[in-house]
Amino acid sequence: xxxxxxxxxxxxxxxxxxxxxxxxxxxxxxxxxxxxxxxxxxxxxxxxxxxxxxxxxxxxxxxxxxxxxxxxxxxxxxxxxxxxxxxxxxxxxxxxxxxxxxxxxxxxxxxxxxxxxxxxxxxxxxxxxxxxxxxxxxxxxxxxxxxxxxxxxxxxxxxxxxxxxxxxxxxxxxxxxxxxxxxxxxxxxxxxxxxxxxxxxxxxxxxxxxxxxxxxxxxxxxxxxxxxxxxxxxxxxxxxxxxxxxxxxxxxxxxxxxxxxxxxxxxxxxxxxxxxxxxxxxxxxxxxxxxxxxxxxxxxxxxxxxxxxxxxxxxxxxxxxxxxxxxxxxxxxxxxxxxxxxxxxxxxxxxxxxxxxxxxxxxxxxxxxxxxxxxxxxxxxxxxxxxxxxxxxxxxxxxxxxxxxxxxxxxxxxxxxxxxxxxxxxxxxxxxxxxxxxxxxxxxxxxxxxxxxxxxxxxxxxxxxxxxxxxxxxxxxxxxxxxxxxxxxxxxxxxxxxxxxxxxxxxxxxxxxxxxxxxxxxxxxxxxxxxxxxxxxxxxxxxxxxxxxxxxxxxxxxxxxxxxxxxxxxxxxxxxxxxxxxxxxxxxxxxxxxxxxxxxxxxxxxxxxxxxxxxxxxxxxxxxxxxxxxxxxxxxxxxxxxxxx
DNA sequence: GAGCACTGC
Numbered sequence: 001x002x003x004x005x006x007x008x009x010x011x012x013x014x015x016x017x018x019x020x021x022x023x024x025x026x027x028x029x030x031x032x033x034x035x036x037x038x039x040x041x042x043x044x045x046x047x048x049x050x051x052x053x054x055x056x057x058x059x060x061x062x063x064x065x066x067x068x069x070x071x072x073x074x075x076x077x078x079x080x081x082x083x084x085x086x087x088x089x090x091x092x093x094x095x096x097x098x099x100x101x102x103x104x105x106x107x108x109x110x111x112x113x114x115x116x117x118x119x120x121x122x123x124x125x126x127x128x129x130x131x132x133x134x135x136x137x138x139x140x141x142x143x144x145x146x147x148x149x150x151x152x153x154x155x156x157x158x159x160x161x162x163x164x165x166x167x168x169x170x171x172x173x174x175x176x177x178x179x180x181x182x183x184x185x186x187x188x189x190x191x192x193x194x195x196x197x198x199x200x201x202x203x204x205x206x207x208x209x210x211x212x213x214x215x216x217x218x219x220x221x222x223x224x225x226x227x228x229x230x231x232x233x234x235x236x237x238x239x240x241x242x243x244x245x246x247x248x249x250x251x252x253x254x255x256x257x258x259x260x261x262x263x264x265x266x267x268x269x270x271x272x273x274x275x276x277x278x279x280x281x282x283x284x285x286x287x288x289x290x291x292x293x294x295x296x297x298x299x300x301x302x303x304x305x306x307x308x309x310x311x312x313x314x315x316x317x318x319x320x321x322x323x324x325x326x327x328x329x330x331x332x333x334x335x336x337x338x339x340x341x342x343x344x345x346x347x348x349x350x351x352x353x354x355x356x357x358x359x360x361x362x363x364x365x366x367x368x369x370x371x372x373x374x375x376x377x378x379x380x381x382x383x384x385x386x387x388x389x390x391x392x393x394x395x396x397x398x399x400x401x402x403x404x405x406x407x408x409x410x411x412x413x414x415x416x417x418x419x420x421x422x423x424x425x426x427x428x429x430x431x432x433x434x435x436x437x438x439x440x441x442x443x444x445x446x447x448x449x450x451x452x453x454x455x456x457x458x459x460x461x462x463x464x465x466x467x468x469x470x471x472x473x474x475x476x477x478x479x480x481x482x483x484x485x486x487x488x489x490x491x492x493x494x495x496x497x498x499x500x501x502x503x504x505x506x507x508x509x510x511x512x513x514x515x516x517x518x519x520x521x522x523x524x525x526x527x528x529x530x531x532x533x534x535x536x537x538x539x540x541x542x543x544x545x546x547x548x549x550x551x552x553x554x555x556x557x558x559x560x561x562x563x564x565x566x567x568x569x570x571x572x573x574x575x576x577x578x579x580x581x582x583x584x585x586x587x588x589x590x591x592x593x594x595x596x597x598x599x600x601x602x603x604x605x606x607x608x609x610x611x612x613x614x615x616x617x618x619x620x621x622x623x624x625x626x627x628x629x630x631x632x633x634x635x636x637x638x639x640x641x642x643x644x645x
Numbered sequence: 646g647a648g649c650a651c652t653g654c
Contacts, residue, residue: 057652057653058651058652058653059652059653085654086653086654087654101652101653101654102653103652103653103654104653104654106653106654107654128652130652130653131652131653132652132654233651234650234651234652235649235650259650259651260650260651261650261651263651264651264652265651265652280651281650281651282650282651283650283651294648294649294650296650347654405654406653407654536646538646538647539646539647540646540647540648563647563648564648565647567647
C-alpha cells in the first residue's frame with residue numbers, strides 16, 4: 001500500500017475534498033484509487049458523520065476491492081468495511097466504508113432519495129459510462145445542491161474525459177494521480193488488415209484459436225517455446241474460463257484469444273504482449289424502430305489505452321495495434337459512446353419518474369451526455385402503453401410497483417397483470433426464463449444433431465402459442481420430473497389442453513409496446529408500437545404456421561433484432577380482443593405530454609380512476625359483434641395517423 | 646431458416 005502512487009497525494013486530495021463538494025480524480029490504472037480514496041477520507045474523519053461509499057460498475061469489483069480494504073485496515077469484512085451487491089449485503093451497523101454496485105446505490109436512492117446515510121459518495125470507474133453511472137452522475141448533481149453542507153462527491157475518471165466531467169459539475173477541481181504501470185511500447189501497423197476473419201466474433205475466435213494451434217504445430221521442433229492456446233469469453237463455462245488464469249508450465253507460452261471481457265472485467269496476470277484489433281462488438285438500440293443490433297464497431301481511445309495497459313501490469317510490455325496511428329488519432333473517439341446513448345431507456349425513465357423529483361421534465365434532465373429526444377420519447381411511449389405513466393406523464397400506481405421490481409418494465413408489468421389473473425407463478429417462471437439466458441434448450445444446429453448419439457428428447461412445443469409458453473412448459477416439465485434428464489415423455493398429452501390464456505393476456509399487457517400484426521396475405525408481421533416495419537418470426541421460434549400455413553394474427557415479442565433481416569425473438573400469440581385497448585391507447589397518444597410530471601393534471605387522473613379506466617378497457621371487449629368493427633376502426637385510425645407522419 | 650460483446654437491479 002505504501003508504494004501506491006496515490007499515497008503521495010493524500011494531503012492534496014483531502015484538502016481539495018474539504019474545500020469542495022465535488023472533486024474529479026483522474027486515476028490511471030494501478031494508482032490505487034479504488035482502495036485508497038475511501039481510506040484517506042476515513043482517516044480524515046469523514047466516517048464520523050456518515051458512511052464513505054464507493055460504487056463499482058461490476059459486482060466482482062465491489063467484492064474484491066472491499067475485501068482488500070478490509071485486509072489493509074485489519075478488520076473483518078462485513079464489519080467496519082463491507083459491500084452490498086445484488087443478493088448479498090455484507091454490511092452491518094458498524095460499517096464505515098461500503099463498496100456497492102452503482103445499481104444498488106440507485107435502488108437505495110429510491111427509498112432514501114437524499115442518501116443521508118452517506119457522508120461521501122465516490123463514483124469509481126465513471127469513465128466506463130455505464131447506464132447506471134450516468135444516471136447517478138445526473139442525480140449527484142442535484143443532490144450536492146440539496147446537501148451542499150454535508151455531502152462530498154468524488155468521481156474517478158480517465159484522462160480523456162476528466163475535463164468534461166469537471167465542467168458538468170460547475171468546473172469543480174480536477175486532480176490527476178499517476179498510475180503504476182510498466183512501460184508499454186506501442187506498435188502500429190501501416191494499414192488495416194483487408195479481411196477480418198469473420199463478422200461473428202465467436203466464429204472468429206474459434207478459427208483464430210485453431211489457426212494458432214495449426215501454426216504452432218507446423219513449427220519446427222524446438223524453434224519456439226511450447227504454446228497453450230486458450231479462448232476467453234463470457235459464454236465460456238466457468239471451468240474453461242479459469243484455464244486462462246492458471247500460469248503456464250515452464251518454457252511454455254500462453255496465447256489467450258479474448259473478447260473485451262479481458263479489457264475491464266477480468267485481469268489475466270502475466271500478460272506481456274497485447275494484439276489489439278481496434279474493434280469491439282457492441283449491442284445498439286434504435287429508438288425509431290425498437291430494434292436491436294449487434295455491430296462490430298471501432299473502439300475508442302480510452303478502450304485502446306485500456307487494452308494496451310493490460311500488457312504492462314507485471315513487467316514492461318508491448319502492444320501491437322492492427323491499425324495505423326493516424327486511425328487512432330483521427331478516427332477513434334476519445335471515449336466510448338456511453339451506454340445511455342445506445343440502450344432502450346424505458347427502465348431508466350421509469351426509475352427517474354418514480355423518484356418524484358420536483359419539477360422534473362424528463363426531456364430536460366441534466367445528463368452528462370443526454371440521450372436523444374427520440375430515445376427518451378420512445379421510452380415514454382413504451383411506459384404509457386404499459387400503464388406505467390398516464391397520458392399526462394404522471395407515474396401511476398402500477399408504475400410505482402413496476403419501478404420497485406428489478407426487471408425490465410415489460411416483464412414487471414406482465415407480473416402485475418398475471419397476479420390479477422391468478423397466474424403469477426407461471427409468469428414468474430417465464431420472466432425468470434427470459435431473464436436468464438436459457439440453457440435448458442438444447443442447441444438446434446444441424447451440427448449438434450449429427451453429433452448426438454441419441455435422438456433428441458421430445459420438447460414441449462408451446463402448444464401453438466409460441467416461445468414464452470414453451471419456456472414455461474419446459475420449466476414445468478423439468479420441475480415435475482425432479483430436474484431429471486428423462487423427463488417429458490407423455491408430456492404433450494398432459495399439457496396440450498391448456499390454453500395458458502391468462503398468462504398470454506398478461507404478456508399482451510406487459511408487452512403492449514412490443515406488438516405486431518400479421519400481414520393479411522402473407523406471414524410477415526407489421527410492428528404496431530413503432531412506425532410500421534416488416535419483421536419476421538425468428539427461425540429459432542417454436543411458433544410455426546398452423547395447418548393453413550398461417551401464423552397467429554397478433555403476437556407480442558420480447559425483442560426485435562436486426563441480423564441478416566429484422567426478426568422478432570421470443571414471440572407469444574395473443575388474441576385480437578386484447579389488442580383493441582392497446583390500439584386505442586396508441587391512437588390517443590400524445591408523446592409531448594408524457595415528459596413532464598403531469599403537474600396540474602394530477603387531480604383529473606387519480607390513481608383510483610386510473611385502475612377503473614383499466615377495468616373499463618377490459619370490459620369493452622366483451623361484445624363479440626362489436627369487436628370486429630372496433631378493431632377495424634382503431635386500426636384504421638391508427639394507421640391513418642401514422643401515414644400522415 | 647439463424648448466429649451467440651459485456652454488464653446490472
